[in-house]
Amino acid sequence: MIQLSLPVFFELVEIKAKTASVLPFLLGVCFSWYNYQSIHIWYVLLFFVAMFIFNMAVDILDNYNDYHHAVKGYDYKQKTNIIGREHLSVRLVFTIMMSMITISALMGIYLATKVGWSILWMGLWCYAVGILYSSGPRPLSSLPVGEFFSGFTMGFMILLICVYINTYQIFMWNSLMLSSILLVSLPSVLWIANLMLANNICDLDEDVKNHRHTIVYYLGQQRSVVFFVVLNVLAYLSLILAVFVGIAPWFTLFALVSLPFVIKQVRLFWHRQVKKETFICAVRILAVGTFSQVITYLIGLAISL
Numbered sequence: 001m002i003q004l005s006l007p008v009f010f011e012l013v014e015i016k017a018k019t020a021s022v023l024p025f026l027l028g029v030c031f032s033w034y035n036y037q038s039i040h041i042w043y044v045l046l047f048f049v050a051m052f053i054f055n056m057a058v059d060i061l062d063n064y065n066d067y068h069h070a071v072k073g074y075d076y077k078q079k080t081n082i083i084g085r086e087h088l089s090v091r092l093v094f095t096i097m098m099s100m101i102t103i104s105a106l107m108g109i110y111l112a113t114k115v116g117w118s119i120l121w122m123g124l125w126c127y128a129v130g131i132l133y134s135s136g137p138r139p140l141s142s143l144p145v146g147e148f149f150s151g152f153t154m155g156f157m158i159l160l161i162c163v164y165i166n167t168y169q170i171f172m173w174n175s176l177m178l179s180s181i182l183l184v185s186l187p188s189v190l191w192i193a194n195l196m197l198a199n200n201i202c203d204l205d206e207d208v209k210n211h212r213h214t215i216v217y218y219l220g221q222q223r224s225v226v227f228f229v230v231l232n233v234l235a236y237l238s239l240i241l242a243v244f245v246g247i248a249p250w251f252t253l254f255a256l257v258s259l260p261f262v263i264k265q266v267r268l269f270w271h272r273q274v275k276k277e278t279f280i281c282a283v284r285i286l287a288v289g290t291f292s293q294v295i296t297y298l299i300g301l302a303i304s305l
Contacts, residue, residue: 004096008086012063012093013056017283020154020195021055023290024188028162030297031184034304035247038167043115047165050107051158057100058130062141064093065134080206101127115168122161129153142207144215146200151193159185180247186238187293190231191286197228198282202275225270232266232285239293249300258292 004012025048033039067083067090083093105127112120129149133140140149160181164171171177182189200207200214201224207214216224239255242248265281272278 004088004092008082008088011082012060012088014059014062015056017059017195018052018055019287019290020188020192021051021158023287023294024155024158024185025051025162026294027184027188027290027297028159029166030294030301031159031181031247032163032166034249034297034301035180036163036167036170038170040115040166040168043111044162044165046107046111047161050104050111051161053100053107054104054127054130057097057104058133060093060097060100061131062134064090064097065139111165115165118168118171118173119161119164122157122164126153126157126161141196142212142214144213144218146214147193147196150196151189151191155187155189155192156182156185159188180245183238183242183245184247186242187235188290190235190238191289194228194231194235195282195286197224197231198269198273198279199275201225201228201273202279221273225273228269228282229266232262235289236262248297249304251300251303252293252296254299255289255292255296258288261288 010016029039029044063082067081082088083090105123108123109120112123129140130153133146133149140146160178163181197215200216201221204214204216204221208217219227236256236259239248239252243250243252262285265285269278269281
């Protein structure tokens with residue numbers, strides 16, 4: 001057993017993938033101000049901290065469960081999974097994970113007492129998906145619904161909770177408000193789902209050995225790559241539509257300058273699906289696509305003031 005160094009901890013919590021939660025949060029802040037001119041800075045910052053801690057805990061849980069669920073005799077457990085590869089104490093990893101879940105849950109409960117108990121039910125959805133994603137006899141990540149639950153929860157629910165906290169005094173649970181939030185969040189939803197899809201495409205052989213039947217298992221690798229391309233196209237179409245229906249500033253259209261970069265990454269992944277070589281393409285698309293949406297939304301917001 002070795003000590004849990006900072007670089008190892010960052011890999012354990014998959015810190016490089018945190019754009020999947022941070023950018024939808026920032027977009028939620030922008031959306032709240034642009035459409036409702038309302039931000040409760042301390043409450044929303046408290047949510048951000050709780051969200052970030054729980055996000056790290058979920059990634060620890062994913063690694064923890066993958067370590068325990070690995071098929072005997074297959075070298076994933078000792079050579080691929082970070083817990084076995086870095087000879088980490090399983091008890092220490094479990095303690096850190098449970099501490100993070102508890103702290104974030106307590107912060108969420110406190111927040112619910114301040115802005116309304118609706119936040120509790122939305123939080124329970126996120127906690128249920130986060131825990132069941134890699135836990136239980138049939139984890140969500142091993143089923144053909146993993147992309148939906150990851151994209152919807154991180155792309156839509158984070159933005160929804162953020163908007164609710166910022167506008168709780170005027171928030172209306174109606175189809176118009178929810179559909180507006182969904183449309184603005186759709187690029188993030190699709191790009192986050194694509195991140196999981198690309199991961200499953202690259203891991204198809206390994207997943208089959210570990211009895212994980214993801215959507216790629218049913219679609220086949222080539223159809224899954226086509227699906228990957230389609231989701232990228234839909235992400236940009238939804239971004240444009242949000243501007244035309246008036247729930248995003250016109251400057252958001254400048255996010256389209258990221259399109260050549262995204263097309264290049266899509267082409268790289270189309271021709272070769274190797275985890276160590278081209279999975280990064282999906283990460284780059286998520287980072288560049290959502291960042292360009294957030295930054296142009298923010299600039300458009302500033303111009304409109």
